[in-house]
Amino acid sequence: MLYRTLQSFSKYVNKMVPEVVFVLGAPGAGKGTQCTYISKEYGFVHLSAGDLLREERQRPGSEYGEMIEEKIRNGQIVPVEVTCSLLHKAMQKSGKSRFLIDGFPRNKDNLEGWERTMSDKTKLLFVLFFECSQSMCTERCLGRGAAGSGRSDDNLDSLKKRFNTYLNDTMPIIQHYEAQGLVRKIDAEKCPDEVFEKVKEAFDEIGLKTIVC
Template structure:
């Protein structure tokens, strides 16, 4: 009987999603590094921005037009929509470990996450890709020129996005820093050099 209880307990513990937040300015290389982490460490990559864009493109979505307006203006989509999409994606994946990219991005996001999702998951850490705005801007403009298909990869939208990041997202990083959950990475380096930093952080945390 005790063995059976232990087995059920292990199954229950295993079902609790383990989450790593991935934060940094536009063009800091979050998406590229998330792909590397998925490849080498077996995480599922959930980009809040990608989930919102997919929902925006869904002709049957009740939120599509609203999301489009927020993204075009460089504003942050209401948290209840984003949390709903993240929860749905985690449930549908059937997996255990998740990289949540680009979230939480402001105080409203943080409060919504803490209210709706935090008690259902284990937050392992926050990967903070720290990169100067000048480098991020150049990367985003090059990405747009190469045909990224993103309506916000232009100078006007980038100015709004960087302002939003500085004013609203940096305080969230500071919040988690006080909880000793932030792992800062120098994202101004080459992708390979940045990933070496990432591997060191994840290996030190026994997340092989």
């Protein structure tokens, strides 16, 4: 009787392990837009590592605020302990079990930090990788900045630094997960609706169903 009870409890706990999709791509590849679509269609909670860091930067009394601002302005990556802590808190606060983690992991340190602190607390479903040319991404980001995005890094100087970081640090992470068969590549240069049709194929492939309203 006790064995069956423990077995049932084990199955319940396993079901409750949060499921994660990492969403990666260059600045301006459309990650945020597609995450909004996915959240609406499949019920995932969208967690943007960048947004969480920006919120923490603006939070009165934050011990990390000044450091985060300096890193973001210079196109550098914030220490993984800070990012993982903010992501974990947001996941717990949501009370949900499926998450899109947008813009993370962005380098080897991020990857190792996640595997060290979060891999046993979550299940990675796959990595959604939005491919987009640097010229297209730059145009989108500058347009976003001109429209008043409020982001201190939507300028040409910061963008050059961010692209260098992306090519040198993030692409090896894509290659790491690709070797494990976990990457789903999406052509992000088309219009958002066309891009989302390809995104849906990636989710349908692993048997995830759309939300029934």
